[in-house]
Amino acid sequence: MNYGRELLKGNTDSLLLCLISRRPTYGYQIVKELEKRSNGYFQFKEGTLYPALHRLERDNLISGKWQILPNGQQRRYYYITERGQQVLANRLATWQDFSTAVKAVMQTETT
Amino acid sequence: MVSSISHYLNRFKDCLHIDQNIKDGVAEELYTHLEEKTQELEENGLSKEEAGKIAVQSLGSPELIAQQIYETHAQGSWKEALFSASPHLLVALLFTSYYWQNIVYVSIILASTVGIAIYGWHRGKPVWLFPWLGYYLMPVVITGILLLSLPQGWGWIAALIYIPLALFVFIHIVRQTARRDWLYASLMLAPMLVTFTWFSSLGTGNELLASDWIARLQTNALWIVISFVALAGATIAFIRLKPRRYKILSLLVPPLIILLSVTMASRGNINSWGWLILFFSLSAFAIPVWMQARAYQ
Numbered sequence: 001m002n003y004g005r006e007l008l009k010g011n012t013d014s015l016l017l018c019l020i021s022r023r024p025t026y027g028y029q030i031v032k033e034l035e036k037r038s039n040g041y042f043q044f045k046e047g048t049l050y051p052a053l054h055r056l057e058r059d060n061l062i063s064g065k066w067q068i069l070p071n072g073q074q075r076r077y078y079y080i081t082e083r084g085q086q087v088l089a090n091r092l093a094t095w096q097d098f099s100t101a102v103k104a105v106m107q108t109e110t111t
Numbered sequence: 112m113v114s115s116i117s118h119y120l121n122r123f124k125d126c127l128h129i130d131q132n133i134k135d136g137v138a139e140e141l142y143t144h145l146e147e148k149t150q151e152l153e154e155n156g157l158s159k160e161e162a163g164k165i166a167v168q169s170l171g172s173p174e175l176i177a178q179q180i181y182e183t184h185a186q187g188s189w190k191e192a193l194f195s196a197s198p199h200l201l202v203a204l205l206f207t208s209y210y211w212q213n214i215v216y217v218s219i220i221l222a223s224t225v226g227i228a229i230y231g232w233h234r235g236k237p238v239w240l241f242p243w244l245g246y247y248l249m250p251v252v253i254t255g256i257l258l259l260s261l262p263q264g265w266g267w268i269a270a271l272i273y274i275p276l277a278l279f280v281f282i283h284i285v286r287q288t289a290r291r292d293w294l295y296a297s298l299m300l301a302p303m304l305v306t307f308t309w310f311s312s313l314g315t316g317n318e319l320l321a322s323d324w325i326a327r328l329q330t331n332a333l334w335i336v337i338s339f340v341a342l343a344g345a346t347i348a349f350i351r352l353k354p355r356r357y358k359i360l361s362l363l364v365p366p367l368i369i370l371l372s373v374t375m376a377s378r379g380n381i382n383s384w385g386w387l388i389l390f391f392s393l394s395a396f397a398i399p400v401w402m403q404a405r406a407y408q
Contacts, residue, residue: 027140028147045171046148050140051179058183076140 008042012052013061014095015042017080017088020062026075027053053078061087115163116145123173128292128355129184130235137180145170182353187238192350195239198224198246199302199343203336212325221250241288241295242346245302248284251277252303297362298349304366305338308373334372341368 008015019025019033027049034042056062061084064076080088120138127134145166152162170176187195201220205211228247231240255277258269289296309331328335341364348361 026143028144046144046169047141047171047173047176048179050137050144050176051183054137054180054183073143073146074139075143076136 005044008044011095012048013056014088014091016049016052016056017061017084017091020078021080021085021088024077024079026077030078056084060084115160115167116142116149119145119167119170119173123177126174127177127181128294129181131291132235133184141170141176178355181355185355185358186353187350189351191237191239192347195242195298195350196343196346198242199339199346202246202302203339203343206332206336206339209329209332211328236288236291238295238350241299242302244284244288245299248281248299249303249306251280253306294349294355294358294362298346301342301346301362301365305342305369308369309335309338331376334376338365338369338372341365 015034016030019030019037025033027046030053031046031049053062053064057064057078060081062078062080064078066074066076068074120142123141124134124138127137145163148166148169149159149162152165153159157165202211205216205220210216224243224246228240228243231237231243255270255274258273285296285299288299309328345361345365348364349358352358352361
């Protein structure tokens, strides 16, 4: 399988938690935001987002609430929970350490 | 004409077997996603039809999303798994301790089963409910069978009044359960399979029940315990496993163990009533699993 896709798969939950921690958001907006922030690098089948969101909700890392917009349209907004914030902080710290270590090794290899 | 969005959502709902409220919620979420994407594409100059098709394509296979959503919601906790298996273990305990002949213990267990089943039925039918529901239905069916053995035609008169009512309750519960998920119907009918299969091994000649059936039941107590423990194990596996195909496999293990233990215990000496009951019991268990396997193809 494609290495980039594997990396994205392994980090989807962290990316979602990170986006939701910035502000409550909904499925379609998450897709747009991921694409925009990654300059189009993160492109995936949009449907795979919803199982990931439901998994995070089941694990009590986020919570979803339906909201009715002034035009009558309904959207399910996701909020990060306290537990989700703790998990995100841990994952960010791990990621920082990991990327620093990878960078150090890779740079040694290329120089 | 059915729009591509409706068609997509129907396909999604058809292959997702979870609680109806959760299913409707996810479908609504996908619908709002598709609506927004379609609207955006239309604003970029595409026709409604083209926009709908592209929106649906970008969401990906509805079967795959349904499968992933199912795996998220289908796995019960250990607590739920143990609670689901506990009626089977209770029955096994009854036979291990020989309390199955004690009317007080049996009545307490029956009353608890009825209470728990009614509570679960009115509390959104959680996954732990279905084995309890199976035991709840058992007295309904057994009463009908016993009525037939009343003397001098009274049996048929009583049965004619009782059977339509019992059938109504039975069919209603099985339909409601199967509507949610065929596999839950199998899980629910499993205790009946075990009980009726054992029942079938107690007859002699053309008699439904041999005169010494209590003694025969006592002799086979160990095999009966093994059957119910196997059922408890399969129930725990069913609740804890995520992929649907593994759940199906877990449901196929107990009939094999039970069939084997009944054959071993009776040394293959099962009368015609026994074979008939055995056939219906196994069918009741296997049909829902078969229906599901067909739906997969």
